[in-house]
Amino acid sequence: MKHRFFVYSLLCAFFLALGLPVMADKKRGKNDGPESPSIQDSKLYFSDRVFAAPSRPFMQRIKTDPADAPIVVTGLPEGLHWNADLRRVEGRVTAPGTYHYSVNLILTDRADSALVPHDVTLTVDERYAASRPVMGWISWNVFEGDISDKVVRATADQLDQLGLKEAGYNHLIIDDLWHAPARNSDGTPKEDPAKFPQGMKAAVDYVHSKGLKFGIYSDAAEKTCAGAFGSYGYEKTDATQYALWGVDLLKYDYCHAPTEVGEALSRYRTMGEALQSSGRDIMLYICEWGVREPWKWGSETGAPLWRCTYDTRDCWKGKPGGIGVVQSIDLMKDLWPYGGVHRYNDADMMCVGIHGKGKSSSDLCATGPGMTQDEYRTQFALWCMWSSPLLISFDLSQPISEDDRAMITNKELIDLNQDELAQPAEFVGQYGNLYYFQKPLSNGDVAIAVTNVGDKEEQFRLEFDRFSLAKGLRAFKVRDCQQRTDVGAVKGGFDTKVRSHATLVFRLSENIEIANIVRRNLKKTLGIDESEKGVSTMSSSVRKRKQK
Template identity: 45%
Template sequence: MRKITLLFVLCLTVCVASAQQKKVLEPTPPMGWMTWNYFGDNINEKDLREMADAMVSSGMVAAGYNYLMIDDGWQGGRDNRNNIIADPKKFPSGIKALADYVHSKGIKLGIYSDAALLTCAGYTASLGFEEQDAKTFASWNVDYLKYDYCHAPKDSATAVDRYTKMANALRKSGREITFSICEWGQRKPWHWAAEAGGQLWRTTYDVRDKWKNLSNQENAEGILDILDINADLHAYAGPGRWNDPDMLVVGLYGKKGPSGDLGGIGMTDTEYQSQMSLWSIMAAPLIATNDVRNMNEATKRILLNKEVIAVNQDPLGKQAERKIKNDTWNVFVKPLQNGEYAVAILNRAGQAKNYSLNWADLGLKGTYEVRDLWAHKTVGKGQKWKGQVQSHETKLFRLKKI
């Protein structure tokens, strides 16, 4: 009997360990709100508590935006034991108090550092202090780390080494912390970032609040520029491993600051809606950056569309494949868990265009019921769709076979 009991305990221990190893962090793309595009490094605990309150009252949390992420500018250096500390003027109550506050609202807390001595904005970073900082973040009850790559060498080997060190440190910290790798896609992280310990990785330079880069400046990408990079990476995405084409700029309307640099003059609501459609069908993280405390109805309609969010959060975890690509039309197809499909049709042209599309041309044989996820209604049944698409509009459909 004693042997049987010991065998049972051993089997149970092995099973629990195996289950823990198999647990996937971020089985669907992370959703939340981040400080950078709206506040830059001018952040403080009062504004962030207000933003957490607004995320609840506006319906953002109920819609799935469950992270509040602090970007660069929170740091106050290190104490006499080399523990990283928050700026006492910006965060007089400390980061743990803020984490406790947002957790009480049903929101997780994200924080930021850099794989060098200084961050992009010149604040204290984590190179050489990976384990110490990871333990500090864990002690503050942080849930997410965005790890940037400013002031670091350009080669890939160093990047892999530095990101792996921080990922290992997070795993040893005693707390589950999502790891967001942010080296801007220059070292093709889709090939190595998951193995290095990341749950998501940036595929491009920073997004600007504009439709397209017309200046040929580096790091001045608009929505179309980022789309054309991220769209080709569908094979590398899946549960717990996401391509990250950077934050949503929906509702910023050309606000001065990081997203307003390098020609970021703002976009129309149609273009903002297109970003939401395209990021959703590409299974990208949905990280809002507008002032959630003061959203107009158009911004709320875009960010809170539960049918669109459901496409992004589909448990199958597939990033859409771009099936049609030319100067005017892009068409994306995303398989969904229940056997349905999401289809996005983007008109890249500067004027409205009529379009006719046979589902068979996308590899979808048979007859389908077509639901327009922005109109919230069924718009047809059959083997094709035809209609008008406005300039820079993205139609987003859900197809159910009948």
């Protein structure tokens, strides 16, 4: 801590010597609610609470507007450094603990040019080593109020028998309307005896017997979205009962609750604290639909994931108020600075496999209900690129096509979603009807995606220089993650095509053999030693591992 303030003092002195004032970072008071105005006014976008596991790769990316706005980062703990070219903090911290550093925006486009510091808290703990976006199944889209013990057991069986658990889908979450008409006389929550005749614990135990985790639903108000009893005022009571039942996750909705951001933060924090003191490790899943920008304050409640949109619909385009894939892209594409380990931006449950047979998922659709396979593949691919939770929601008791099964068990796409860096794909830009995304991976590879939102097939040249993570790399091994085939060794880019509403996903690895030939030729013909300049975004340690 002393080192941090020493460095910060030197930096302040430097800016004062240049005549640039140092502006104090605005601190939030007890009733201020979450931060956001100071960051937005300063044109700076990043997470102020971040997480890592000891000795594991860590990355925090920072976005500014304009993109080249000058920033400096001070007070970094040992093992981390500021990559100014890619505008990210990266490295590994060995020792567990809580660390603090500052992201400093240099405001030079105003008359009162200044250095504006913003504090970041980094928590390093072994429990984050296993933190990944949640994968599983959730009941609402096809069952709504028809959820029951029978449905739970049948779904648990199918998750196991269809190989979905093995693929990573290890959560079974029941949504609204599992409740009895009223609580027990002692105030504890009660399941509907007609739906769960053996009691909730029996259903939970059965799910656990299949090697799965169990999630339940409630609301931060007096009643839930569908009108059952909520948890407001009963947080400790409900958390204790959930622990006794063996619950592993709580999806916590926000219907019938006050609109203020500070009140939402308070209600979610209260439940988060109740879960933490329940005697069981129960994950809090914030579901207030992104209205109050929970990606900026959700981690203060103890939650590692938060919904960023209203409910998704089983369609390519939704009507006003409906979220089709197109609306999901618009809402999710700029949230990448707020994701990371133990910080998951949730694009909501997927509609893959429903094929227009859902209930509320068929509402508010401008196209459909139901989508083409290319549209479903786009949804699945982008959820993977964004490090969003992967929650399927179709009826597993019905036959599943081999195409659907192959889609949702595509290991190469799931590996992108579950990568330990947990970095959401960055929106690179729109080129006509093509949306470009890039995603850094823990081994130094780069994933890129191209989505065609137009109504016609597009033929184009995929230029690597459009991706900042690929600039400077002279040669790649390119893998098509959708088709699970090798494209081959590529330099600079390649010609390809993408169908209407489809998404291409490629994984780029530096081709060491070709890169070494290029370096030797540059040195021989031009006297340029690229080995000294560094032609790759990969660390030297990663390159050495790949050469072994």
